Amino acid sequence: MIPMDSTIERPGERISAICKHERLHAVFATCDATNMIRVWKWRTRVKPGEPVVSLYSQLNLLRTWKSARVLKMCFTALTEGGKMGLIVLFAQGKSLYLTCATILSAGPCIFTASDVVPLSFGDSNAMWAPDAISVFCMSHSGRFLVLGGNGHLQFWEVCENQDQATFSLFEATRQDEDHLLRREDCVTTCLAMPAQQAHREISGLVDWIVVGTKCGRLYGFPIGLDAHGKLEVHHDISGIFPESKKFDTPVAGCIPHYDVEVRRVITRKCEPAHSAMSSTSFQTLTADGKLCTWSTDDRGNWKLGRVSEIASGRCTAAARLILSTASCAIAEDGRLLVASNKGVHPICSLAGA
DSSP, X not given: OOOBOTTTOOTTOOEEEEEEOSSSTTEEEEEETTOOEEEEEEOSSOOTTSOSEEEEEEEOTTTTSTTOEEEEEEEOSOOGGGOEEEEEEEXXXXXXXXXXXXXXXXXETOEEEOOOEEOOOSSGGGOOOGGGOOEEEEOTTSSEEEEEEBTEEEEEEEEEETTEEEEEEEEEEOOOSTTSXXXXXXXXXXXXXXXXXXXXXXXXXXEEEEEEETTSOEEEEEEEEOTTSOEEEOXXXXXXXXXXXXXXXXXXXXXXXXXXXHHHXXXXXXXXXXXXXXXXXXXXXXXXXXXXXXXXXXXXXXXXXXXXXXXXXXXXXXXXXXXXXXXXXXXXXXEEEEEETTEEEEEEEOTTO
16 A cells, blocks of 8 residues: 555545656556546655655546546656646547647646547457557657557557647558458557667667567567658568467566666666667566567567576466556566556566576
8 A cells, every 4th residue: 555645545436547657757647437637756755654655736638528438548758847748548438539638737637638539440340349458658769659459559649749739640550461460369568669779770760669469479560750750660670570479378568678787776766767778678478477588689680589487376367467457577686576556566586587
């Protein structure tokens, strides 16, 4: 239980969505069943018994939308002048929508909201159930939103100007070709990485997106800028990780790697290093407890390295938890940590793995 200021605590309210800021490491947001969004900040130099978090701002974007409910949230890259951008995915009936709130300063309801954008998935018969949207995150560069679920993967460019945000869909992957997502497959997790050094000769390459699926597959999508500065997917080097075809259990989570020297400092401060994330290696955890290391060769091709068996009754349960929360990390002492709205749970030791 996290002690909070008793004047702002709402006993009994269930948290329906939660997200953390990738650049302002002390900031996170929650949304309850009434669609009230609260932005929190971790406090420093807290005395015993004092609240460890304080309320920064609160807002209800959907007060005019009857029966709507917030499904997912994520912060944008906006940090200038104390402002924050928060993208919200919500459902109204059988339809899904995107909107963005620009929080202008600390305090209640000091924000502006962007226009609401309806989501479309082509074939109406393939419309996602709201609970099937499992991936909702910003790219490493902060330029676009990644949204994934049953047989679909979408990339939305996010432009923030004059306290307003606009969304522009530049890629919708739902083909069942072998190098793209299979229609019957479901995206379960996503890792937003910086662009690979091996592919920097490609003009304007800015991001690399890796997604894992329920069928055990991994797919990579390099994102760059075209001659007009518009985002585009480089399909010539996109596609499935061939060695992931040997797995048939869901990819429960993707775990980024960081520079060793920087990570030592970061973990001491309990803060991740956004700029120090590796672009050439990461790990995945499968639902049956396999920890897989992936790295690139000199040509930028992804290769499977060591596969460690950490499966046990406890680890398998942990993998299912990661599958539902898509939030995990490796601590400095080698423990696998899983974060949920109930706290941070050390699952098992990966020392020597």
